[in-house]
Amino acid sequence: MAIRSKIKSFGYSTVIYGFSNLLTKIVAVTLIPLYTNYLSVYEVGIIALLEMVELFVVTLIPMGCVNAMWRYLPNEKTSIKHKIIISSFTVIIISGFLITAVLLFFKNSLINILNIDTSINLISYVIVSCFLRAISNFIYWILQYRNQAFSYLILSLTQFISLIGLTIYFIIGIESGVIGIYYAKIIVFSILLIATIFFLLKTVPAMPSINLMKKLLLYGLPIIPLILYLPVLTVSDRYFLQLYGSVEDVGRYGIAYKFGMLINMFLVLPIQKSWGPQMFQVGIASEDNKKIHQDITFYYSFIGQFIIISLSFFADTILTVFANKNYLEVSWVIPWISLAYFIGGFKIFLMASASLADRTDLFIKTGLLTISANLFLNFFLIKEYGVLGAVSSTIISYIILIFLLFIYSRGLNNIIWPIKKIIHGTVLTILIISVFNIIKDYNFDYEIMIKFILLMSFPVLSILTKLIGSKEISGIKYLWKIMTAKIIT
Numbered sequence: 001m002a003i004r005s006k007i008k009s010f011g012y013s014t015v016i017y018g019f020s021n022l023l024t025k026i027v028a029v030t031l032i033p034l035y036t037n038y039l040s041v042y043e044v045g046i047i048a049l050l051e052m053v054e055l056f057v058v059t060l061i062p063m064g065c066v067n068a069m070w071r072y073l074p075n076e077k078t079s080i081k082h083k084i085i086i087s088s089f090t091v092i093i094i095s096g097f098l099i100t101a102v103l104l105f106f107k108n109s110l111i112n113i114l115n116i117d118t119s120i121n122l123i124s125y126v127i128v129s130c131f132l133r134a135i136s137n138f139i140y141w142i143l144q145y146r147n148q149a150f151s152y153l154i155l156s157l158t159q160f161i162s163l164i165g166l167t168i169y170f171i172i173g174i175e176s177g178v179i180g181i182y183y184a185k186i187i188v189f190s191i192l193l194i195a196t197i198f199f200l201l202k203t204v205p206a207m208p209s210i211n212l213m214k215k216l217l218l219y220g221l222p223i224i225p226l227i228l229y230l231p232v233l234t235v236s237d238r239y240f241l242q243l244y245g246s247v248e249d250v251g252r253y254g255i256a257y258k259f260g261m262l263i264n265m266f267l268v269l270p271i272q273k274s275w276g277p278q279m280f281q282v283g284i285a286s287e288d289n290k291k292i293h294q295d296i297t298f299y300y301s302f303i304g305q306f307i308i309i310s311l312s313f314f315a316d317t318i319l320t321v322f323a324n325k326n327y328l329e330v331s332w333v334i335p336w337i338s339l340a341y342f343i344g345g346f347k348i349f350l351m352a353s354a355s356l357a358d359r360t361d362l363f364i365k366t367g368l369l370t371i372s373a374n375l376f377l378n379f380f381l382i383k384e385y386g387v388l389g390a391v392s393s394t395i396i397s398y399i400i401l402i403f404l405l406f407i408y409s410r411g412l413n414n415i416i417w418p419i420k421k422i423i424h425g426t427v428l429t430i431l432i433i434s435v436f437n438i439i440k441d442y443n444f445d446y447e448i449m450i451k452f453i454l455l456m457s458f459p460v461l462s463i464l465t466k467l468i469g470s471k472e473i474s475g476i477k478y479l480w481k482i483m484t485a486k487i488i489t
Contacts, residue, residue, distance in 0.1 A: 034167070034168060034171055034172070035047065035255075038171055038172060039171070039177070039178065042248060042251065043177065043178050043251075044251035044254065044255065045242070045246075045248055045249075045250040045251030045254070046178055047178060047181065047251075047254070048238055048250045048251055048253070048254030048255075048257075049114050049238060049239070049242065049250060050114075050122075050126050050178075051235065051254070052114075052231070052234075052235030052236075052238055052239065053110070053114075053126060053127075053130070054126065054129070054130050054133075055230070055231040055234055055235055056228070056231040056232075056235065057099065057103065057127070057130040057131075057134070058130050058133050058134045058137075059227055059228060059230060059231050060095075060099060060224070060227075060228065060231075061092060061095050061096045061099055061130070061131070061134035061135070062092050062095070062134060062137075062220075063091060063092065063095045063217065063220050063221060063224065064217075064219070064220025064221055064222070064223035064224050064227060065088045065091045065092055065216045065217070065220045066088070066141050066220075067219070067220060067223055068088070068215075068216040068217075068219035068220040068223075069084055069085065069088040069141070069145075069216065070145060071219060072084055072215070072216070072219075073085075073145060079206070082204045082205060082206035083206045083207070083208070083209050083212055084212055084216070085142065085200070085204045085206070086200065086204055086206045086207065086208045087208040087209050087212040087213045087216060088138075088216055089138055089200060089208075090208040090213060091213050091216060091217065092134070092135060092138060093135060096131050096134055096135050097131075099131075100127055100128070100130070100131040103127045104124060104127055107123045107124060107127065110123055111123055114239075114242075121179065122178065122179050122182070125179060125182035125183070125186060126182055128186060129182050129185040129186050129189060132185075132186060132189035132190055132192075132193055133185065133189045135193055135196070136189050136192035136193040136195075136196050138196055138200075139155070139192070139195065139196040139199055139200075140152060140155070140156075142199075142200075143155070155192075159188060159192065162184075162187075162188045162191075163184055163185065163188050166183070166184035166187055166188065167180065167181055167184040169184075170183050170184055222361050222363055222364050223363050223367075224367070225363060225364050225366070225367025225368045225371065226347075226351075226363035226364075226366055226367035226370075227367070228367060228371065229367050229370045229371055229374075229397075229401060230344075232371045232374055232375070233340075233344070233370070233371075233374050233394060233397050233398065233401075236374060236375060236378055237253075237378050237382060237390035237393060237394060238250050238253065238254060238390075240378045240379060240382040240383070240390070241253055241382055241386070241387065241390055244382055244383050244386070245386060249386070249387070253333065253387050253390065256331065256333035256334055256337070257333065257337055259311075259315070259318050259334045260311070260333060260334045260335070260336070260337025260338050260340075260341070261337065261338075261341060262307070262311065262334075262338065263304060263307045263308065263311070263338040263341050263342055263345075264341045264345075266307060267300070267303055267304055267307060267342075267345065268304075268341055268342070268344070268345035271296075271300055271345065271348060272345075272348045290415050290416075293349060293352060293415055294415065294416065294417065294418050295418075296349065297346070297349045297417060297418055297422075298418040298421050298422070300345060300346070300349070301346075301418070301421070301422045301425055302425055302462070302467070302468070304342040304345065305342075305425045305426065305428070305429040305458070306455075306458055306459070307338065307342075308335060308338050308339055308342055308429060308433075309429055309432055309433060309454075309455055309458055310455060311334050311335045311338045312335040312433050312436065313436060313451040313454070313455060314451065315331045315332065315334035315335055316331045318331075318334065333387065333391055336391045336395065337391065337394065339395060340391075340394040340395045340397075340398045341398075343395070343398040343399055343402055344398040344401060344402065346402050346405075347401065347402065347405060349417075350402065350405035350406055350408075350409045351363075351405065351409075352409075354408060354409065362408045365404075366401065366404045366405055366408065369400070369404060370397060370400055370401040370404065373396075373397055373400050374393060374394075374397040377389075377392070377393035377396055377397060378390065378393045381393045421467060424465070424467050425462070425467055428458060428461050428462060428465070428467070429458070432454050432455075432457060432458055432461075435454060436450075436451070436454055
């Protein structure tokens with residue numbers, strides 16, 4: 001059976017969004033040598049805690065309106081689409097101003113909650129940079145919906161180069177310390193915000209509608225608890241580590257965590273960026289469309305399992321290259337955090353049922369239960385087991401999230417998820433990693449070669465055990481063909 005046309009389009013755009021997203025997210029990884037060599041472990045710990053604030057604020061400001069916008073844009077005439085886009089942007093701006101004002105008013109309390117020794121000015125710059133980043137992200141969301149992948153890529157590349165260059169200048173050139181990171185962000189995101197406003201004025205000639213703003217909020221607000229699970233699960237463990245350990249512990253854990261998030265950069269976020277708007281266009285009205293959901297879920301699981309095997313083999317090597325010896329003791333964290341993000345990545349597929357049925361109210365319960373479970377697990381596990389407890393809490397919390405979404409999705413449609421194939425791939429993954437762990441204590445002269453052989457055994461065994469069939473192979477050939485054609489032209 002030939003690969004479906006929708007899958008072809010999705011696969012291609014995912015590759016482009018993957019590279020684009022890698023540029024924006026890899027800034028954190030690229031700057032690790034700068035942080036670890038020019039800043040103290042304590043300052044790196046402060047950065048990890050401030051990233052906790054950033055992730056929470058940037059996630060909260062849109063108020064779920066991006067998902068609502070994607071939900072209502074399909075099948076509308078052009079004039080209504082313009083009103084929906086402008087209304088969404090207006091809601092996000094208003095929300096951004098309100099949240100930023102509140103945070104600036106309570107910035108002293110925020111420093112006390114974080115329990116860090118830093119200046120008021122630094123916190124102010126962090127909050128302002130969050131506002132600018134959240135609003136300027138809107139141009140990326142529009143490009144996603146329009147599937148303008150290469151425009152997205154060029155913009156991401158420009159942002160990447162600008163952030164790297166300015167951060168290096170402020171930290172090394174003028175030795176500004178941690179605050180230099182936020183000088184760079186404010187400059188870059190301010191320019192991007194201006195570009196976003198001009199882009200909207202040129203391409204979306206419309207005025208916001210109060211009724212549409214209400215409609216967007218009615219759909220988007222119930223999603224907020226589910227949206228906030230990500231910053232809570234990502235960063236609450238750092239708060240508890242700082243509470244029961246030290247800022248230095250947070251710094252080491254935060255560096256390893258960044259590399260564990262590589263699967264998020266390479267796979268989870270690109271899938272979300274590509275499939276997020278497309279799932280509303282595909283829908284689940286026919287059996288063929290339901291099979292598209294099944295296929296994409298399986299492809300995600302297969303690629304994710306391959307990445308987890310890779311990170312299990314090369315975690316030590318990654319930290320050796322990008323950090324220094326102060327951080328090697330937490331290299332074991334990398335594959336386990338990757339596993340957590342891989343599990344959580346199934347969210348985008350399981351959310352489709354409720355989103356398409358306009359049952360976003362189900363996300364309230366899911367988000368609140370997941371967040372509550374995570375905070376409970378963090379409190380008890382980190383207090384007793386430190387970093388090991390933080391990792392365990394993250395994995396268990398993502399399992400709870402996916403289980404709840406799976407239960408709710410079953411009641412809304414009859415999509416038959418590829419559970420057997422996912423289990424099949426999981427068994428192969430565990431087998432290969434187990435073989436590696438058994439033989440790694442032996443002092444082989446060709447350790448790198450053995451790692452690559454074991455890594456390549458995953459796709460080979462997948463073909464031999466018929467996890468991968470002719471349809472999937474033809475799909476890979478197709479994606480390779482269009483990618484090389486783009487490069488040549």
